[in-house]
Amino acid sequence: MSELSQLSPQPLWDFFAKICSIPHPSYHEEALATFIVNWASSQQLWCERDTTGNILIRKPATPGMENRKPVALQAHLDMVPQKNNATEHDFARDPIQPWVDGEWLKARGTTLGADNGIGMASALAVLADESVEHGPLEVLLTMTEEAGMEGAFGLQPNWLQAEILINTDSEEEGEVYMGCAGGIDFLSELPIQREAIPANAHTYEISIKGLRGGHSGADIHLGLGNATKLLARFFAEYGTQLELSLLDFKGGNLRNAIPREASAIVAVSHEKEALLQQVLGDYLSILQNEVAPKDKQVTLEAKPAAYSGLALTADSRDRFINLLNVTPNGVIRNSDVAQGVVETSLNIGIVVLEDEQAKIFCLIRSLIDSGKAYVVSMLHSLGALAGAKTEASGSYPGWQPDANSAIMGLTREIYLKLFGKKPSIQVIHAGLECGLFRKPYPHLDMVSIGPTITGPHSPDEQVHIGSVALYWQLLTALLKAIPTK
Structure with missing residues (x-):
């Protein structure tokens, strides 16, 4: 874990190191959920869990940004437990062992859990980092996404206050997702x-x-x-x-x-x-x-x-x-x-x-x-x-693309300003929870972004370290640019 403490942005990597240290495969997320709830309480943040186990944390707007549209950052709590046959590892008990291999972060013989641990870590880092400017903010962490999207299925109406949702479960920096497959x-x-x-x-x-x-x-x-x-x-x-x-x-x-x-x-x-x-x-x-x-x-x-x-x-x-x-x-x-x-x-x-x-x-x-x-x-x-x-x-259900999405247009605009090139607007064949959020929250304007992760759901899973920094830059700039209500 000491290798991760040397990476930037440090708040994000510190949270990811903690996430790796707490076993959290599907149906075994409770220890990680308890840690997050206790951390939120120690930061005097409003925090609540629903009957499905989903976590919702609220943070007030940065002073002067109270009139911005409220935003929810969303990730899922669980990871896919896959290992090589020769690897001795109990996902319900043993921590993930990440290590740096050049430009990439990998795990020793197992899935890394960058899917969706990096997104989760980024949401928690936004809550922790007072230098990040934002309007009214929520962080939604859902249960058991990888084994049937149980948290998203159980999400009740009238709990979220957000008008915009930023899903952090995409796996290619430079691509902005506005739709996904159902299953x-x-x-x-x-x-x-x-x-x-x-x-x-x-x-x-x-x-x-x-x-x-x-x-x-x-x-x-x-x-x-x-x-x-x-x-x-x-x-x-x-x-x-x-x-x-x-x-x-x-x-x-x-x-x-x-x-x-x-x-x-x-x-x-x-x-x-x-x-x-x-x-x-x-x-x-x-x-x-x-x-x-x-x-x-x-x-x-x-x-x-x-x-x-x-x-x-x-x-x-x-x-x-x-x-x-x-x-x-x-x-x-x-x-x-x-x-x-x-x-x-x-x-x-x-x-x-x-x-x-x-x-x-x-x-x-x-x-x-x-x-x-x-x-x-x-x-x-x-x-x-x-x-x-x-x-x-x-x-x-799938997440049907909305060509008139304001948050998608803003994300494209911010990406162009930051990096001097247009992002690729994509529909992903993987299943994101966004399609399920439409039922209880039909008004939500949604977009999905993330760093570059290759080999998800396999022991070859790895995340490109440099892309995490670019993703963090985009995420924080996007939060700062959210328009007024």
């Missing part, structure tokens, strides 16, 4: 039957590792490998030839992260062991040709593994593998309206085999409701063909 969760549950492992068969764990993974919205257009899909493809192509019995399968652990690793336990006869190693080499060569330009560290291997359970029957194995292999993944359609932006996508996030069923968890995103509905319909149809029970749930 919906989808679960397929396929009944399976099991039987004894064939006599004299040897058990192996086949695993795909070394993929980059990433954010299932912001990175979905990059064509990164989905470990779960790649492993299902292996079984679809070689499983019959090898006469494999499938005992277990797991891939991914978050619906909104592109899976970096997947593994399966299989049983194979002694006569087929040499062939197994041969086709593993063949398939790895295929992967290295197809995905290595982006996923340079991809590996595929089979190691002996002990297993005492039952195997899937041949019919259950084939229905599971065929369903997983045929389920689409990645970009479904690009937008005709927002050039260069994905309109609709699908991420197969988590796959697990239980004793009596296989579960496939997906996250569908789209800029338009009909795009979500189309993919939901497609997955229902695939489930029906496979004999799976299917369910869509947790739908949340």
Whole structure:
């Protein structure tokens, strides 16, 4: 943490160091929330939590700026917990270990939590730094955004006083966001039957590792490998030839992260062991040709593994593998309206085999409701063909762009004055909470800004240190320039 104390702007980095020191993955934000509430109380700031756990802090305007439009700075409290398999880390107990690597800040073997910890730290730093000029100010920190936007769903009307909301959850300095995709969760549950492992068969764990993974919205257009899909493809192509019995399968652990690793336990006869190693080499060569330009560290291997359970029957194995292999993944359609932006996508996030069923968890995103509905319909149809029970749930709306947004126009103007160039006005394919804020607060004029963060939702997450300073400069200048009521 001492490295962070040397960075500028210091108030922001000091808060981020504290945030890293307090575990706060989704559903484990309470310790961090308690720290923030206690800090606000020590600063004699008005602070309140709602029934969902969201935090709202108010700070009076800088003297002479009381007649400005009230503004809310908004961030979410939780972070995505992802780590490399070789990293020993309990996200509910262990602090994040940030370190400086040249121009970037990274974490040791885990996600960094710059998404949305930098935004949260910037909001708290504005509250703490008396040199920042602003009108009537609120800071809204929401609960459990990464696991279903629960805080935003639970936000009640008549709590915020703000007329303008600045969301701090964007991840590219120089881009100003005025819209985002909506999303919906989808679960397929396929009944399976099991039987004894064939006599004299040897058990192996086949695993795909070394993929980059990433954010299932912001990175979905990059064509990164989905470990779960790649492993299902292996079984679809070689499983019959090898006469494999499938005992277990797991891939991914978050619906909104592109899976970096997947593994399966299989049983194979002694006569087929040499062939197994041969086709593993063949398939790895295929992967290295197809995905290595982006996923340079991809590996595929089979190691002996002990297993005492039952195997899937041949019919259950084939229905599971065929369903997983045929389920689409990645970009479904690009937008005709927002050039260069994905309109609709699908991420197969988590796959697990239980004793009596296989579960496939997906996250569908789209800029338009009909795009979500189309993919939901497609997955229902695939489930029906496979004999799976299917369910869509947790739908949340997108944030429809407003070309007449005053705060968007002001942000563009301030950016041009500060840096001598126009920012890029964007619609992001990731889900921001802004769309959900529209229901209880239809009058809010909203914009989203942030520093440059790459690899969010993966252990490769990093934030560009210099971009944080530029983001802070923009944020504080924007607060100073908010017009009168």
